[in-house]
Amino acid sequence: MESQDIEDREAIPRAENLLLSLEELLAAGLHIGTRIKTVDMEKYIFRVRPDGLFILNIGETNEKIRIAARFMGRFDPGRVLAVSSRLYGKTPVEKFAEITRTVPIVGRFMPGLISNPLQPHHAEPQVVLVTDPRADWQAIKEATSVGVPVIALCDTDNVFSGVDFVIPVNNKGRRALAVVYWLLARQVLRERGELPQDGTIPLTVDDFETKLAAMPMGRASGGEA
Numbered sequence: 341m342e343s344q345d346i347e348d349r350e351a352i353p354r355a356e357n358l359l360l361s362l363e364e365l366l367a368a369g370l371h372i373g374t375r376i377k378t379v380d381m382e383k384y385i386f387r388v389r390p391d392g393l394f395i396l397n398i399g400e401t402n403e404k405i406r407i408a409a410r411f412m413g414r415f416d417p418g419r420v421l422a423v424s425s426r427l428y429g430k431t432p433v434e435k436f437a438e439i440t441r442t443v444p445i446v447g448r449f450m451p452g453l454i455s456n457p458l459q460p461h462h463a464e465p466q467v468v469l470v471t472d473p474r475a476d477w478q479a480i481k482e483a484t485s486v487g488v489p490v491i492a493l494c495d496t497d498n499v500f501s502g503v504d505f506v507i508p509v510n511n512k513g514r515r516a517l518a519v520v521y522w523l524l525a526r527q528v529l530r531e532r533g534e535l536p537q538d539g540t541i542p543l544t545v546d547d548f549e550t551k552l553a554a555m556p557m558g559r560a561s562g563g564e565a
Contacts, residue, residue, distance in 0.1 A: 359527065371395050372513065381435030381553075396496065401539070404507040405524055412440075412467055413531030415466045418441070422481065424446050433445075439542075451478060455485050455486055466489075470490060471511055472540050480492070489505070522548045525543075
């Protein structure tokens with residue numbers, strides 16, 4: 341594993357102004373994609389490893405996190421929805437929402453939540469952040485239908501249909517999701533002026549990570565689909 345980290349570090353293009361050290365980003369696996377590459381994601385892929393995994397350009401990930409945070413920081417926190425149907429995204433989304441005072445939607449996305457004004461818990465977001473376009477398709481579909489911009493964490497196997505802004509990143513790993521949402525939370529507060537540019541948030545990356553002990557036994561042992 342250590343030799344693979346060294347190989348990855350040497351193969352990553354030079355990135356400036358990283359929000360976290362390159363070692364920490366690589367250790368969390370933000371750059372590790374899948375063995376599937378879509379045409380949409382091709383421009384964000386730096387190389388393919390001998391084991392067939394596509395490697396994302398960590399510099400692009402870093403810059404897109406900055407831009408997404410700047411955009412979300414412009415809106416009333418109560419009008420920003422953070423969504424994850426994926427179990428591994430539950431804690432990261434909840435902690436992101438706690439820190440940024442935005443609205444978390446985890447688990448099953450109730451049809452009509454955005455598109456149907458008669459829905460009991462109807463939401464009127466100005467921007468929607470999703471963890472995985474494939475798993476969170478309902479949220480994307482509804483946001484698109486009412487003209488709400490969508491920011492999405494996209495892995496190498498994702499397509500951009502309905503997505504307005506892409507953050508290229510490993511959106512399946514527990515640690516990767518914890519790190520990216522931790523970085524987004526910190527950067528949103530910096531963009532709002534609630535933190536100095538070198539300030540940090542009171543929670544750690546560990547606090548953002550979904551714990552296996554908190555997961556149903558079948559999912560904890562078998563991983564996420």
